[in-house]
Amino acid sequence: MNRPWLPYLWKAGVPIAVAVLVYVLPVPDGVEPTGMRMLGIFLGTILALILQPLPTGSVALIGMAVAMLTKTESAAKALAGFANTTVWLIVAAFFIAEGFLLTGLGRRIALLFVTRLGRSTLGLSYGMALTDLILAPATPSNTARCGGVVFPVVASLSQLEDSHPEPEESRKRLGAFLTLTALQVNVVTSAMFLTAMAGNPVAQEAARKLGVEISWGRWALAAIVPGIVSLVAVPWVMSKIYPPTIKKTPDAPQQARDQLREAGPMSRGEWIMAGTFVLLLILWCLGSVVKIDATTAAFVGIAILLITGVLSWKNLADNASAWSTLVFFGVLVGMASELNDLGVIDWIGNSVAGSVDALPWLVAFAILTLVYFYSHYLFASNTAHIVAMYAVFVGAAIATGAPPLFSALVFGFIGNLFGGLAHYSSGPAGVVYGSGYVKTAELFRIGFAISIVNILIWTLIGGGWMKLIGIW
Structure with missing residues (x-):
């Protein structure tokens, strides 16, 4: 028996189920009352953008409508991404x-x-x-x-x-x-x-406030x-x-x-x-x-x-x-900004930082860098991610015993390298996706694969090079 509605039901059902599950979770300390609701709607929208039960622009607008209808996000804040x-x-x-x-x-x-x-x-x-x-x-x-x-x-x-x-x-x-x-x-x-x-000068300034000076030449070297x-x-x-x-x-x-x-x-x-x-x-x-x-x-x-x-x-x-890119990117930027304003991003960063206190610094550093890298799935901008989490993660790395300059530079590099993870991860990703040449699932799949390649290169070769020139 032919059931053409089954694929659509699955593609729509999974995002809805994830959104509802996160939506009803208890609100952690330090997070605003609507924080988990916003996180649930955001994750549900992202999953729907990947599975594509409807075209990209339609999914984004539906996600925004749900956020406004449930009073999770005001209309002004929901539309703020379009002024970015x-x-x-x-x-x-x-x-x-x-x-x-x-x-x-x-x-x-x-x-x-x-x-x-x-x-x-x-x-x-x-x-x-x-x-x-x-x-x-x-x-x-x-x-x-x-x-x-x-x-x-x-x-x-x-x-x-x-x-x-x-x-x-x-x-x-x-x-x-x-x-x-x-x-x-x-x-x-x-x-x-x-x-x-x-976003790189933003990271430089945040590092300076932590007592770490990064010059243009030292970053480039x-x-x-x-x-x-x-x-x-x-x-x-x-x-x-x-x-x-x-x-x-x-x-x-x-x-x-x-x-x-x-x-x-x-x-x-x-x-x-x-x-x-x-x-x-x-x-x-x-x-x-x-x-x-x-x-x-x-x-x-x-x-x-x-x-x-x-x-x-x-x-x-x-x-x-x-115009299609404007719609989906504007909606996601607004949602990501609201997650930051509601304390969800700080909660995630502080939770991770607190969980690695007792570990050797190399192990703690590896965990912190991976979490920082892949938490970018929650962001629609490199700079927004850096503003929200760079100082928290660099400070946590230094607290575990990691060399300060090494920590500041590595998290600075990651602030760029995660820009190819998804079609909303950065401005260039939006341009590439909007061209129509690359499908959503392909961008997620290839973005993850290349992230592994870059992590290996920048960890093994980059780490060895920075050791050779005395950064750590």
């Missing part, structure tokens, strides 16, 4: 990428990449990694770097190989591999430099070896566990050169897009000097593209990926 600047930076990144595609500049850049690295799809992924690495020290917004610089080129390269988000066969040709690799590379480059992610090893390893590992269906493209470089000749000189739209892009890079690099944040800079760029006619309002309105 990182959420709007992600949306802006989609519009900027649209400009690259519409003008043809993205295709031109993609063809240039193909002429030099296009004999294999793995070569293309290393080209993207090199681009990200070069920009990382001077681009404090990892979302701007991934969404505004790397993603438009990745999208163009994918389309060049006839790889689109739909159908399934098309996305797996190249686009899914390149976009997901770009995310996992971005978390590594963000960890390598103090100025490569907005400690991260350079494990970072380079990860940048070499991640695209290769991705090619094995999440391979594109096309791997070798021996004729691609010559074909790209031929297509560049046919395309002729750059058009007016391409020149405007290129000039706007250069302006954005300058503003993103010098944001702290000129007092313009990354989101403001991105919308200045969009305004220029609208004024010059490179983009139209219809182009923006028709960008379903951007």
Whole structure:
């Protein structure tokens, strides 16, 4: 007997059951009365986003409606995530990428990449990694770097190989591999430099208040070896566990050169897009000097593209990926912020820290770092996680006898490396997921697998390197 409703019932039933179970748990000391209710709704929403009984945007809005209906979250707080600047930076990144595609500049850049690295799809992924690495020290917004610089080129390269988000066969040709690799590379480059992610200076300041000074040079020196090893390893590992269906493209470089000749000189739209892009890079690099944040800079760029006619309002309105990402990311950011405000995050951090007091520092340190890393499933922002838990965990590690500078640096690195765990874990993750090339379950599965690779590299090679240079 055919029961088409059974899969839907299972996919909807599991999140509801988990949400209800956590919802009715007793409220721990230090947590506000509605804290466990909020945690239950948040976990239920996350599970529903993974199992997909309904599309992503629908699940997010239902979760928000339940939070408001049960008085767990006020309407103002539920909608507060939509005022988050990182959420709007992600949306802006989609519009900027649209400009690259519409003008043809993205295709031109993609063809240039193909002429030099296009004999294999793995070569293309290393080209993207090199681009990200070069920009990382001077681009404090990892979302701007991934969404505004790397993603438009990745999208163009994918389309060049006839790889689109739909159908399934098309996305797996190249686009899914390149976009997901770009995310996992971005978390590594963000960890390598103090100025490569907005949350890193927050960690630096929190460490200073604990009596630990971290300079730009010391952070970079400690991260350079494990970072380079990860940048070499991640695209290769991705090619094995999440391979594109096309791997070798021996004729691609010559074909790209031929297509560049046919395309002729750059058009007016391409020149405007290129000039706007250069302006954005300058503003993103010098944001702290000129007092313009990354989101403001991105919308200045969009305004220029609208004024010059490179983009139209219809182009923006028709960008379903951007608006869908705004909905699910805005809802989750609001929920995660409420969990912090209600004391749930502090309760989790303090509970873990208190449970390792009597252990040898190496054992305690390992437990603390793993909990800190994977507790990021409860957050929709790197910076929010750092603000909420960095000082608690570094302080607990130091209290167990772990070297202070070593502890501060390791938790600083983790504050970036967990950004690829899920589709809501960071701004770049939102960009990649919103592209449509990667499915939710794939992002969770691959994100976890690459997290193991990075943990091993940064623990074994990174720990050994930091021992060699005298950090611990």
